[in-house]
Every structure is written in C-alpha cells, then in structure tokens.
Amino acid sequence: xxxxxxxxxxxxxxxxxxxxxxxxxxxxxxxxxxxxxxxxxxxxxxxxxxxxxxxxxxxxxxxxxxxxxxxxxxxxxxxxxxxxxxxxxxxxxxxxxxxxxxxxxxxxxxxxxxxxx
Amino acid sequence: xxxxxxxxxxxxxxxxxxxxxxxxxxxxxxxxxxxxxxxxxxxxxxxxxxxxxxxxxxxxxxxxxxxxxxxxxxxxxxxxxxxxxxxxxxxxxxxxxxxxxxxxxxxxxxxxxxx
Numbered sequence: 001x002x003x004x005x006x007x008x009x010x011x012x013x014x015x016x017x018x019x020x021x022x023x024x025x026x027x028x029x030x031x032x033x034x035x036x037x038x039x040x041x042x043x044x045x046x047x048x049x050x051x052x053x054x055x056x057x058x059x060x061x062x063x064x065x066x067x068x069x070x071x072x073x074x075x076x077x078x079x080x081x082x083x084x085x086x087x088x089x090x091x092x093x094x095x096x097x098x099x100x101x102x103x104x105x106x107x108x109x110x111x112x113x114x115x116x117x
Numbered sequence: 118x119x120x121x122x123x124x125x126x127x128x129x130x131x132x133x134x135x136x137x138x139x140x141x142x143x144x145x146x147x148x149x150x151x152x153x154x155x156x157x158x159x160x161x162x163x164x165x166x167x168x169x170x171x172x173x174x175x176x177x178x179x180x181x182x183x184x185x186x187x188x189x190x191x192x193x194x195x196x197x198x199x200x201x202x203x204x205x206x207x208x209x210x211x212x213x214x215x216x217x218x219x220x221x222x223x224x225x226x227x228x229x230x231x232x
Contacts, residue, residue: 033219035220037223042225043208043225043226043228044210044223044224044225044226045161045210046223047119047221047222047223050219050220091161095219103214103219104151104163104166105151105163105221107160107161109159109160110159110160112158
C-alpha cells in the first residue's frame with residue numbers, strides 16, 4: 001500500500017527566508033506520480049506540480065523548486081524568499097496509476113507554513 | 118485552465134434534512150470526479166470516486182446510502198448528504214480529473230454545519 005509522510009506539522013519562518021517542506025513516500029509501483037498542492041485559508045486546493053516517477057530532474061518555477069530523489073523516496077519542496085502570501089497548508093500526494101483519469105490520490109498529513117512579516 | 122466550481126460554499130441545515138452539493142468542471146470534461154471530506158487541521162479523506170454514467174465507488178467505511186453521489190454528465194457531479202446529523206458537519210471538497218490526464222483539480226469546498 002502507498003503512504004505519504006510529511007513529518008513537519010508546522011513551520012514558521014520570517015518573510016524572505018527560504019523554507020523546505022519535506023515529503024517521503026512509500027509505494028510498490030515502479031510507475032507513479034507525485035504532486036504538491038497548496039491549501040490557503042480559503043480552503044481550495046491549488047495544484048502546484050506533478051512529477052512522474054521516471055523524471056528525476058529538479059524543477060524550478062519562480063520562487064518554487066522541487067527536489068525529487070528516488071533513492072530516498074523523497075519529493076521535497078523549497079520556497080525561496082518566502083512571502084506572507086505563501087502562508088498555507090501544503091500537501092504532498094502520490095498516485096500509483098499511470099496516465100489514467102481515475103487515479104486515487106494518497107495525501108500526506110500536510111504542513112502548515114506560516115510566514116511572518 | 119482547469120476550473121472546478123463547487124456550490125454552495127457554505128450551508129447550515131437542521132438535523133434530519135438532506136443537503137446537495139454540486140461540483141462542476143467549467144472548462145474541461147471530467148470522466149472522473151472525487152469527493153473528499155476534511156476535518157479541521159487534518160488531511161483529506163477520500164469518500165468516493167465518481168465516474169460519469171456509472172455508480173460511484175465508495176471507500177471503506179463510507180455509507181453509500183447516506184452520501185449519495187450522482188455523476189450524470191462529464192461536467193457535473195453531485196453529493197447529497199441524506200438525513201444529515203451533527204456528526205456530518207465537515208468540509209467537503211470535490212475534485213475533477215481531465216479525460217486521460219492524471220491531475221486532480223479541486224473545488225473551493227463546502228462547509229456543512231448541521232444543527
């Protein structure tokens with residue numbers, strides 16, 4: 001069975017600091033997807049990134065970057081120069097089925113990030 | 118884009134009444150929609166997977182007669198909480214997955230309070 005662990009329940013930083021959110025996963029499949037979602041106080045989950053299991057290249061999107069390491073089953077998320085608007089709960093998730101629209105997501109417990117001015 | 122609209126965003130009802138929540142994919146067709154429940158400060162718990170034109174698949178422990186799901190078209194799924202009780206009070210979130218694409222896009226959620 002698959003499992004996603006986000007060991008950091010809460011993180012608090014001061015604006016402009018860099019912060020890394022950890023995500024470790026377990027799966028028996030060789031093909032899978034990993035995701036990060038952001039849930040601001042309004043409640044809606046915002047899709048940030050999807051990474052497939054064959055692509056270990058790190059990805060950067062503006063202040064966001066992701067480090068996927070299959071050897072350690074980790075998919076960490078770094079926010080550079082954090083801003084107050086980054087305050088939210090961040091979820092890491094795993095989908096074990098490949099390129100189908102009916103795939104279930106297994107979510108981690110989420111990390112509450114608070115960025116203080 | 119990939120916009121999912123969920124309505125209502127907030128509902129209060131009396132115990133024993135039924136409440137219907139709608140989930141619409143506005144700019145894409147969704148063969149599969151998902152319904153989640155989220156308790157305060159907790160992760161999302163999948164309740165059921167809804168495929169267009171067929172019966173929903175419920176997760177273990179979710180009462181299908183209490184949480185009725187209908188996915189009548191490629192852009193609309195509904196969740197009806199029947200005979201609601203205070204313990205059904207929660208945040209319900211839907212998501213929709215594009216045809217042949219493995220990304221779920223989420224609605225803004227519905228906060229249900231049962232008095």
